[in-house]
Amino acid sequence: MGYPAEYRYTKEHEWVQIDGGRVRIGITDHAQKELGDVVFVELPAVGTKVSVGDNLGTVESVKAVSDIYAPVSGTVVEINDDLESAPETINTAPYTDGWIAVVELADPSELDGLLDAATYETSLG
Amino acid sequence: MNTIFNCRCRGHQEGLFPLLDVPEREPGTVLGDALLRTVPLRIPNLSEPDVVRHYTKLSKWNHGVDDGFYPLGSCTMKYNPKLGEDLAGLPGFAGLHPLAGDSASQGALALLFELTSLLQGIAGLPRVSLQPVAGAHGELTGMFLMKRYFEERGETGRRRILLPDSAHGTNPASAALAGFSVESIPSTDRGTIDRAAVRAALDETVAGIMLTVPNTLGLFEPDILEITDAVHSAGGLCYFDGANLNSYLGRARPGDMGADVFHFNLHKTMSTPHGGGGPGAGPIAVSETLCELLPVPWIERIDGRLCLTWDHPRSIGSVHSFYGNVLVAVRALAYLLQLGDNGLRAVSENAVLNANYLQERLKATYELPHDTLCKHEFVLSGRGLAEGVSTLDIAKRLIDYGIHPPTIYFPLIVREALMIEPTETEGKAELDRFVDVMERIAAEARETPDVLHHAPHTTPIGRLDQTRAARDPVLTYPFDEAE
Amino acid sequence: MRYIPNTDADRREMLAAIGRPSLDALFEDIPQTVRDRYVPLGLRAHSEVDVVRLFAEWANQNAVTELVPFVGGGIYDHYTPAVVKHLAGRSEFYTAYTPYQPEISQGTLTAMFEFQTIVCELTGMEIANASMYDGATATAEAALMAERIRGRGRIAVSKGLFQHVRRVVDTYCWAAGIERVDLPIGEDGRTVVPQNEADVSAVILQTPNAAGVVETLRGVKEAIGDALLIVSADPVSLAVLEPPGALGADVVTGEGQALGLPMGFGGPLLGLFATRRQYLRQMPGRVAGRTVDVNDATGYTMAAQTREQHIRRERATSNICTNSALCALMATMYAATLGADGLRTVAKQCLAKAHDLADRIAELPGFSLPFESAFFNEFVVSTSEPAAAVAARARKAGFLIGVPDLNMPHVLGAGGGVRIAVTEKRTKPEMDRLIAVLEGAA
Secondary structure (H helix, E strand, O other), rough: OOOOOOOOOOOEEEEEEEEEEEEEEEOOHHHHHHHHOEEEOOOOOOEEEOOOOOOOEEEOOOEEEEEEEOOOOOEEEOOOOOHOOOOOOHOOOOOOOOEEEEEOOOHHHHHHEEHHHHHHHHHHH | OOOOOOOOOOOOOOOOOOOOOOOOOOOOOOOOOHOOOOOOOOOOOOOOOHHHHHHHHHHHOOOOOOOOOOOOOOOOOOOOHHHHHHHHHOOOHOOOOOOOOHHHHHHHHHHHHHHHHHHHHOOOEEEEOOOOOOHHHHHHHEEEEEEEEEEEEEOOOOOOEEEEOOOHHHHHHHHHHOEEEEEEEEEEEOOOOOOHHHHHHOOOOOEEEEEEEOOOOOOOOOOOHHHHHHHHHOOEEEEEHHHHHHHHHOOHHHHEEEEEEEOOOOOOOOOOOOOOOOOOOEEEEEEEHHHOOOOOOEEEEEEEEEEEEEEOEEEEEEEEEOOOHHHHHHHHHHHHHHHHHHHHHHHHHHHHHHHHHHHHHHHOOOEEOOOOOOOOOOEEEEOOOOOOOOOHHHHHHHOOOOOOEEEOOOOOOOOEEEEEEEOOOOOHHHHHHHHHHHHHHHHHHHHHHHHHHHOOOOOOOOOHHHHEEEEEEEEOOOOOOOO | OOOOOHHHHHHHHHHHOOOOOHHHHHHHHOOHHHHHHOOOOOOEEEEEEEEEHHHHHHHHOOOOOOOOEEOOOEEEEOOOOOOOOOOOHHHHHHOOOOOOOOHEEEHHHHHHHHHHHHHHHHHHHOOEEEEEOOHHHHHHHHHHHHHHHHHHOOEEEOOOOOHHHHHHHHHHHHOOOOOEEEEEEOOOOEEEOOOOOOOEEEEEEEEEEOOEOOOOOOOOOHHHOOOOEEEEOOOOOHHOOOOOHHHOEEEEEEEEEOOOOHHHHHHHOEEEEEEEHHHHHHHHEEEEEEEEEEEEEEEEEEOOOOHHHHHHHHHHHOOOOOOOOHHHHHHHHHHHHHHHHHHHHHHHHHHHHHHHHHHHHHHOEEEEEOOEEEEEEEEEEEEEEHHHHHHHHHHHHEOOOEEEOOOOHHOOOOOEEEEEEEOOOOOOHHHHHHHHHHHHHO
């Protein structure tokens, strides 16, 4: 599955798809592999205001819980309700249907702090 | 496996109870129809022979210490003496109501008092409370004591609890429940806590440190005195998790190492049965500083008589309905009395010798992250055994050999961890057999890895689908499901 | 020490294999200073025979056969069928650990699943955990759970909870920084629930309560805004009472000792905890879930473990690890042995005997039943004599009765009240004698 070149990434294994003043967020293929079968996703509430690094929710597998950290500051405007009934989508399609939330950017300059695909992949070692 | 709900047998319990010797009363008349049960009670009526067959069959799908080697690290699965079962069943103990009053309970109070005396001696601390009924419950009570202590002194800014990254999950969970924030201190590559990191973290916002001694890798903290001194100097308190007490019984005491609170796990060190997950008992021992804060009631000797006393204004209150798990205390005391001082030493000597022997013999085949003198348990890694073979596979294959797997994937600081604790109630012959089996499994991992991947093969049920159990869990019998 | 299989020869061989000169050398990693401070207990090793004698003496010093328990207060003298002790005494059950390896723990896990189902059937709730330490800590943890969900910083607790339960709830709430507000008991013995108590996370009631009275749960949930309704209920009474789950409860807790467990001077006990399915992720404690194995055979395993301490650590829903598993197993076996019919028989016998005794006591001069409301098998009697004196008289004659701390002098009179519990084990001759004793010094 790799690491789509058009996305940006964080050290905490989130991917970020930029669309004008909004970003769509999910977790990477590496993260979903580490977790194993996802059984539950705790989504943020629409309207939640977050700062970089705030907790945005959790992804649970049978034996682990992973926090999702906000890669940017802003307001949550959309969440992926489908994950409630089909959490396994994060395993099968982490970059597309397995998206988690959309955040309206408060400070676009924060995007500069995100990693590109090559840097992220290298950091995985 | 059938449950009683989908068992097709039906029966009745007539003959269990005598006929009423007073006039019968219609519940509707006595209670009023508004309170009467209308919801069906779907608990099946079975004959006694069917109940016996069902639970006998269920028992045979279990593996207990009596069935075979059970080297679960940090659980101290030692032999459970049958004498304890008899004593706990004596009507004089089992049939005693907790509100019978002091004069009717002198025997029970004497037994509990004797146990607290011995536990005080083992801990090297002046006072013990038997109220907590599990290790985690003891931890929580200890955290409550610390919270109250600082509250009394007006030091409510002390909100941080330090603990090593190898700590058992109950430690941070207990601290958090008591309103503290938790900070993990890294271990050095020798596996013990980083003393410099502890010092760096100490200031006037630290309430204390929670340590397991020896730690969850089975290693004794060489700097234990320096660490507890440093915490005390910074105004904090020291909590010792006593899960690993089996490794130094008769040799050392937590009170001599700087502990302010220490919990026992009677269902580990003191041989009381694990019961499939409880009941256990987690009595706590405390230093002079915290004595007056212990939960009420206390058991005290006043004018030659034993009493339950409540007038202790500094006490944190109560953490259990009554006096702790008394019938577990009965078993623990019976065991301790049989050990005596010499027995305490024999326990730790054999437990530590058994563990070091296994470590020495297994390190030839399995990765040993810390090759040093261990105490009663040690941690191997399943890494590097063979490509694609995990610790989980090794564990499941052990089941086919009639051996309960060790603790796996804990502590978190070792990848693919296998924590092995033989205890002193295994003999060399059994240990040698375990080594043979582990070596055989290692060979299988290289030559026929699928045997491991699909293990266990010999159990009534195969590897279970954990994902399915976790997604949309079915936690009660689905009565409405079509048969 | 006969529980240790190693012989001296074994120890010599093992020491040689690990290259250590002596057993003492195995403890070199403990700082010398610490080892030097060790002081032995001064305890000799007792033989099994010694221990049997000593414990028999202690057991005989407890007045169990001499005192007939007409006392309850949360712990009841119910009859445990012989079969329960034998089945629970199978060592495959009691010497096993927590079922982290499900393939060799289907006995424990299947029984857990049965227990959870039985608790849900009795309480009318959707999900239940595999036990907590006792009814008191179960109720305290329910309060913590409600605070996690609603976050108001306050809970309302009825004075109808047994004192020992209130004490534990108080301690846990203090530690969590939750303020407690009292709800009084009214003159009819039922809790006065204020309307629209919207600023608490939970309202906690007990039924039957400390006055013996069955609380009216209907309408309470509607009256308390979005606070969670927590009800602590006696499980045997639920065989004939409408369960709290059908009356709007959000959490039902309780003391399961009444389900065939020995009184044991108060421990081990059995905490029951049941709630709505929507609160699964907030619920403390272990749960067993149904699943299948690789061959599609039905089996059971621990489910929703990500709530628990071994995964979530400081963010776990509780710190509980060891619970009261074997007691839950005994309660399951008790329920299976009795079946719904047997549980109803026990409940109806308790009801009949308690009401018969209550009616007869009410006819004695100087005794009256102060509360008009319905009761199950425990009731309060107001006495013209001081309650403690009445209890002392009863004790001298061989009967244990309770002296509750209800603090309701305007209802109970200056003497206060005694509290009497009657189970299916109490016989008419026993009740006749108790009446005679109470009558004796009016």
